[in-house]
Amino acid sequence: MRADGVATVVGDDVDTDVIFPARYLAVLDPQDQAKHLFEPLGPEINAKIRAGGVLVGGWNLGCGSSREHAVTALIGAGARLVIAKSFSRIFFRNAINNGLAVVIAPDLAAAIADGDQVEADLAAGTATVNGVEHAFPPLPPELLALVSRGGLWSPRAA
Amino acid sequence: MGQTLAEKIMSRLAGRSVSAGDFVEIQPDWTFSLDDGIGLIDRYLTANGVDRLAAPERIAVFYDHYAPADTPLHAHVQRVGRLLCERFGIERLYDVGEGISHQVAVESGLVRPGQMVTNTDSHTTTTGAVGAVGCGIGAAEMAYLWAHGRLWFRVPESVRISLNGRLAPGASAKDVVLSILKTVTARGAIYRSVEYHGDGIGQFSLPERMTLCNMGIEMGAKFATVPFDAVTAEHYRNLNAEVGDPPRPDPDARYVEEWSIDLATVEPMVSVPNRVDDVHAIGSLPEVRINQALLGTCTNGRFEDLAVAAGILKGRRIAPGVRMLVTPASKAVYKRALAAGIVETLVEAGCTVTTPGCGACAGIHQGVLAEDEVCISSSSRNFVGRMGNRTARIYLGSPATVAASALAGRITDPRSIPEAVP
Ligand code: SF4
Numbered sequence A: 001m002r003a004d005g006v007a008t009v010v011g012d013d014v015d016t017d018v019i020f021p022a023r024y025l026a027v028l029d030p031q032d033q034a035k036h037l038f039e040p041l042g043p044e045i046n047a048k049i050r051a052g053g054v055l056v057g058g059w060n061l062g063c064g065s066s067r068e069h070a071v072t073a074l075i076g077a078g079a080r081l082v083i084a085k086s087f088s089r090i091f092f093r094n095a096i097n098n099g100l101a102v103v104i105a106p107d108l109a110a111a112i113a114d115g116d117q118v119e120a121d122l123a124a125g126t127a128t129v130n131g132v133e134h135a136f137p138p139l140p141p142e143l144l145a146l147v148s149r150g151g152l153w154s155p156r157a158a
Numbered sequence B: 001m002g003q004t005l006a007e008k009i010m011s012r013l014a015g016r017s018v019s020a021g022d023f024v025e026i027q028p029d030w031t032f033s034l035d036d037g038i039g040l041i042d043r044y045l046t047a048n049g050v051d052r053l054a055a056p057e058r059i060a061v062f063y064d065h066y067a068p069a070d071t072p073l074h075a076h077v078q079r080v081g082r083l084l085c086e087r088f089g090i091e092r093l094y095d096v097g098e099g100i101s102h103q104v105a106v107e108s109g110l111v112r113p114g115q116m117v118t119n120t121d122s123h124t125t126t127t128g129a130v131g132a133v134g135c136g137i138g139a140a141e142m143a144y145l146w147a148h149g150r151l152w153f154r155v156p157e158s159v160r161i162s163l164n165g166r167l168a169p170g171a172s173a174k175d176v177v178l179s180i181l182k183t184v185t186a187r188g189a190i191y192r193s194v195e196y197h198g199d200g201i202g203q204f205s206l207p208e209r210m211t212l213c214n215m216g217i218e219m220g221a222k223f224a225t226v227p228f229d230a231v232t233a234e235h236y237r238n239l240n241a242e243v244g245d246p247p248r249p250d251p252d253a254r255y256v257e258e259w260s261i262d263l264a265t266v267e268p269m270v271s272v273p274n275r276v277d278d279v280h281a282i283g284s285l286p287e288v289r290i291n292q293a294l295l296g297t298c299t300n301g302r303f304e305d306l307a308v309a310a311g312i313l314k315g316r317r318i319a320p321g322v323r324m325l326v327t328p329a330s331k332a333v334y335k336r337a338l339a340a341g342i343v344e345t346l347v348e349a350g351c352t353v354t355t356p357g358c359g360a361c362a363g364i365h366q367g368v369l370a371e372d373e374v375c376i377s378s379s380s381r382n383f384v385g386r387m388g389n390r391t392a393r394i395y396l397g398s399p400a401t402v403a404a405s406a407l408a409g410r411i412t413d414p415r416s417i418p419e420a421v422p
Helices: A030-036 A043-052 A069-076 A089-097 A106-111 A141-148 B005-014 B035-047 B072-088 B101-107 B122-130 B139-148 B173-184 B206-214 B230-238 B303-313 B331-339 B342-348 B399-408
Strands: A002-009 A053-057 A081-084 A101-104 A117-121 A126-129 A132-135 B023-026 B030-034 B059-062 B116-119 B133-136 B151-154 B158-164 B193-197 B223-225 B257-262 B269-271 B279-281 B292-296 B323-327 B351-353 B374-377 B393-396
Touching: A002 A043, A002 A081, A030 A043, A030 A069, A043 A053, A069 A089, A081 A106, A081 A117, A089 A101, A089 A141, A089 B133, A089 B139, A106 A126, A106 A132, B005 B023, B005 B116, B005 B133, B005 B158, B005 B193, B005 B223, B030 B035, B030 B101, B030 B139, B035 B059, B035 B072, B035 B139, B059 B072, B059 B101, B101 B116, B101 B122, B101 B206, B101 B331, B116 B122, B122 B133, B122 B206, B122 B223, B133 B223, B139 B151, B173 B206, B173 B257, B173 B269, B173 B279, B193 B206, B206 B223, B206 B230, B206 B303, B292 B303, B292 B399, B303 B331, B303 B342, B303 B399, B323 B342, B323 B399, B331 B342, B342 B351, B374 B399
Parallel strands: A002 A053, A053 A081, A081 A101, B030 B059, B030 B116, B116 B133, B158 B193, B158 B257, B193 B223, B292 B323, B292 B374, B323 B351, B374 B393
Antiparallel strands: A002 A117, A117 A126, A126 A132, B023 B151, B269 B279, B269 B393
8 A cells, every 4th residue: 555745744742622623523524524624733734735645743643532533534635645743542533534545654754754656655655755765664564454444344355 | 460450340340350451351340431522422323233232221422512503514513313212212411511421420329439431532531530441442443332331451550659649739639630640651651550559648629630630631541540549439428339349450460561650749731732741830931921821620520629610719800801711510519619618719719611521621612722821721732733723822721729829810820829728
């Protein structure tokens, strides 16, 4: 499974209240949810993710609430790949179970700057950043399989 | 090699002996869902043509985040959830006014020691207070659990936290957990199961243990638990509930880290905006004037918390220009506080009491902040925009700190008020 795009880089401990405020939790459609993605930080990050499709975080990305809107709003905005130094557990599960490609790789995440072109091969555990190749430990096979088929509910061709 | 509590409980569910790092596909004892996620669950079930559930008797639905509904959309998803319960024969619907899921699940005895709870809420770690384990999950996987009964989990590594000695007067369980967060940070226990032990654990009542476990998620933990002991046994005796011989961690269980806390050194602590782990001893803060004080939430909205605040506010008035919101964590808490005269004391002091539930905690309703306003809150999170406004600032402290601060109009050490130091 491969994913690519242009990186939007955010910092450490980015929480789900910032990614998707609780007052919009009753918004159910991912396209509609995407309108509120990163709303507390202003409109730029939202526009950059829509254009680039890759989110890169620091440590503990997606900490806080269990709201899966933080993941599905990203998907609704066209995100295809999320790379971070580490993830909060529930955000990570939500990504896997909704078929969003996630990579845990401290060195890789540190090597990516805002606007870099990134391409990752999840099964091989390799990524190129502006043409330079990096290696990362791939996800366990059980989880890779789940991501490739599109998550728990949406079987799709890998 | 012995087993941690997480390993024991997940082994029972897996039907074989499992240890940290193993993947299992299991049916948790409980699958709880809330009004803020019920619309999504309905959407997944409908889109996938699910017409019967694997185990409706393991499901409970709680209306706490939108209780009572304040927008047509929130009212709509609550209606969708009620219809869903009716259609699928889900008998446990705790509707508006019953309280916060974690509180109701523990105080009513629904969750028993040794069980595993899943809930579409990150603060499900709270239920670990009864020697159980609980974790938050997302809506897609909750809908999947409703439909299929089983879901993948990984057995977590565990951390042992030893609480030693005795707390000093004026310090509380909230101050203990804030002190831990200060040291271990918001990523100190990512993915791990936190077990509280130590010679000091016996002094913490069940409500205090709920506070300790509640903020386990703020360290990133999957589970946070206090193993079953005499305090837990008494809780179930009072409920006339049979618990049998609940599992406890083995003495030779494997922990990836051990942390110890000398309780005598814990002082009133405050977490300052916008990081939960940016924690300071209250005496070291500069003057912080406040606009709002919030007493409530699954962290500190229990009877004992309201009683502490009432002790401080009795016969006094909160500062002019400050609004203090009191949101009992459940209807049972509310009724007990009414019967004890605590609600009257708080209202006389100038507090506003709101519907049992989450209240203003998540910035959805019932007390959102205006731009640049400052709130002292007994809750667990002070993220940017959490209480509805990106420029508002949230400080976190104990119920005593919240009450003392409301009285003075600025963040105040509760030890400066004689009634706060028994
Ligand atoms: S009280 Fe606050 S932290 Fe607790 S479940 Fe409700 S919104 Fe979440």
